[in-house]
Amino acid sequence: MVPPLAVDIDGTLSRADRSIDSRVLDVLREWDAPVVVATGKALPYPVALCGFIGVPERVVAENGGVSYDRDRDRLHFHGDREAAQDVVDEYVARGHSLGWGDVDLVNRWRETEVAVSRDQPLAPLREIAEKHGLHVVDTGFAYHVKSPGMHKGRALESLVADLDYAMGDFVAVGDSANDVELLEAVGTGYAVANADDDAKAAADHVVAGAYADGFLDAVDAALAE
Template identity: 35%
Template sequence: MLKALVTDVDGTITDRRRRINTAAVETIRSLVDVGIEVVLASGNTVCFMDGLCKMVGTDGTIIGENGGVYRRTFSGTLRIPGDKNACLAAFEILKDYFTEKGVELELYSAQYRFADVAFARNIAPDEARTVIRDHDLPVRVLDTGFAIHLQAPGINKGTALRDLAGEMGLSPSEMMAIGDSENDIEMLEAAGIGVAVANAPAATRAAADRVTKESYGDGFVEAVKEYFDGFEGR
């Protein structure tokens, strides 16, 4: 029996322009009202996630920075398994490399991040991966479709889901995860049921147990109605 839902944000409960789907918000609130715990999981910062949780109506349980941080409720202790220093060092090497090619990398919200590094998606992620590999740096490159992130290896939304499940007194098998991007793959694989919305790339769809017919927030609502017994939403 499913007891919790873990959902990505951008591209999963929003549209391609990052506008939140109001039906998805109503669906999340309806789940919360019947006792289903909802975890928002994103590459975004903790402060962004806190505001979103307040507005949407969850209890503040989050996975942020692509698994680099997680927390059980607003009053819980923020866990930081990621390694920001390694990510910053890797960013400086990437910055120097691309500056020589005439491309400036724009760092996002560095002062608000505890574990990873995010920057504007104005370079090819595969080229960044090649630079990282050539320098034998202990980080990996993630492309969320909205930004490029540097994260410590072995840290992802899936590892955070497993650790958070323990703090929630649940098994990962009692959780459903929904996502749309490559940074959601491990999360979909870790959950009891992993669902990719229709706009997800091929690799993410392949990792999922189910791919919705609808895209973005409409796909999210479709998945919840299918898997949570007796739930019809408002």
């Protein structure tokens, strides 16, 4: 049987330059079980990706802050944008920047967290977040200020509740610290070779390939089980 699949985008479906490797598109479109795209990006990005691939819009966005299932017309929020905004407002008041410029498309559509560029200082951001009772996760692409208990694993559970599957039926593929809870929550977790140490430790298997090559290795292994 083909297992349901949850997969990250950046570092997992992409090349090293963050462009999507076209080889993954047909794999996802032809996957004979539910596919959940689980990312740190804001909701419009995975929704658009699903539309371009040609799979139902079933997504986890903002590191677990949002989950959406088009078929069941369900949208869930799992985080607090106002609390995260309070953190970054204090961060900016201390003389720092979010690092995205005046337009800031990175945060424009975020509803449950705020992302800060990794070229900005991390220590004061973590200090302020802890004071407010929030967490900062380094995804390797940005620093994300988010609510405690908000993660991809929890958000996936909110989608699985409406599917004819259990969490243990799912296979997940990821590469970053924000994938840890997802990899731990599913039946089988795969980390690609470029994954950080936390993701590798959380996964059941670490594949030989990096980036999209690793994703292809993982799905081949999942189908072989």
